[in-house]
Amino acid sequence: MQVKRSDFPDGFLFGTATSSYQIEGHGFGGAGQTHWDTFAATPGNVVRAEHGLRACDHYHRFEADLDLVKAAGFDCYRFSTSWARVLPEGRGTPNAEGLDFYDRLTDAMLERGIKPCVTLYHWEMPSALADRGGWTNPDVAQWFADFAQVIMGRIGDRMHSIATINEPWCVAWLSHFEGIHAPGLRDIRATARAMHHVLKAHGTATQAMRAMGLGNLGAVFNMEWAKAATDSAADEAARARFDGYYNRFYLSGVFKGEYPAEGLEGLEPHLPQGWQDDFATITTPVDWCGINYYTRRIVEATDGAWPSLRDVEGPLPKTFMDWEIYPEGLYQFLTRTAREYTGDTPILVTENGMAAPDAMTNGAVEDTHRINYIDDHLRSVQRAIADGVPVQGYMLWSLLDNYEWALGYEKRFGLVHVDFDTLDRTPKASYHALAKALRT
Ligand code: IFM
Helix, strand or coil: CCCCHHHCCCCCEEEEECCHHHHCCCCCCCCCCEHHHHHHCCCCCCHHHCCCCCCCCHHHHHHHHHHHHHHHCCCEEEEECCHHHHCCCCCCCCCHHHHHHHHHHHHHHHHCCCEEEEEEECCCCEHHHHCCCHHHCCCHHHHHHHHHHHHHHHHHHHCCEEEEEECHHHHHHHHHCCCCCCCCCCCHHHHHHHHHHHHHHHHHHHHHHHHCCCCCEEEEEEEEEEEECCCCHHHHHHHHHHHHHHHHHHHHHHHHCCCCHHHHHHHHHHCCCCHHHHHHHHCCCCCEEEEEEEEEEEEEECCCCCCCEEEECCCCCECCCCCECCHHHHHHHHHHHHHHHHCCCCEEEEECCCCECCCCECCECCCHHHHHHHHHHHHHHHHHHHCCCCEEEEEEECCECCCCHHHCCCCECCCEEECCCCCCEEECHHHHHHHHHHHC
């Protein structure tokens, strides 16, 4: 790895990220059922019907996993809290074991000098609330704020930073329009409502946490750089639509109190009545903005229903997710986000990384491809900082190979290889390279 810690400003945070359902083992510790458990149990939804009931068993192995975070020299660890582990029915009586788990996890980070960076929701909606419509129900904003108060009432005093909801696009569009994630809907009215409610829930929970005296509160958005397949006006308009509903909708809601015209074009008829009034809540100020970035998308216009576009295969080398490797997109997003939305508000790269079919050979995993990927994306971060963008941290997805949702366990994103039979952990070459770069 060419890039090293000393190439970044003092205090720049290096971290690694995970999420609860993907690693903890949802079957342990009295957690309630989530929409991912039932989505995975439905034939055809997840590769080999794999689920997160055991996952990496981080629930029992978190001390050793945090030793790995520490030994790599990371400053912070981005983890998430499972709503259904804390409140098995989504509301009502908390699960004492669940609260104790996050309490122990927090203290274990602090004992190792690792800054805890929590995300409240990384996709596991309790089934009891999913039964009531989940993200399509306007009450979800208050349900979520209540959950935020319960979990932060227990661990909030020790968090370095708090993010509300990971990747609103995935929570709303991927799950309610494309049907690829739980709850697996393909319905534009449900999508529009989920898109709006996810932001209202973010704002309501942010207000609730501020009222508790908590600080360093942020929002995390995922972005894919959009390119038109040709320079025809129709493809360029398709690109703008994609950029509108994917990249700009949520940022614009939170930082400008409006939705982009390209998104409203298709979604406005389906938004809940009085949606404009919610911007007072949605624009509740945040202390930082998180960007999750992996790839770009090439789109062309179609004559189908709105948004009237489809993906076109791109020419660049791809990861095991079939995602083009395009580090320039991270630079573009960092600069554009600061210029058009966030100004001086600190930005963090809260996720970036790649999947590969990493195999063990003689006890080692030589993932040179990942080392190059990280290097190239860190250079994009450096360029943005040199241009004056207040980027304050970079978190690698992911610490461990884990449950890649509808794609099961085969898409390995980890710096650390996990044998899903024995659950043995083996740091890959990228882990060692990053550890060296962070020492330098
Ligand atoms: O594994 C996911 C994670 O849950 C959210 N961001 C993207 C990652 C890779 O697909």
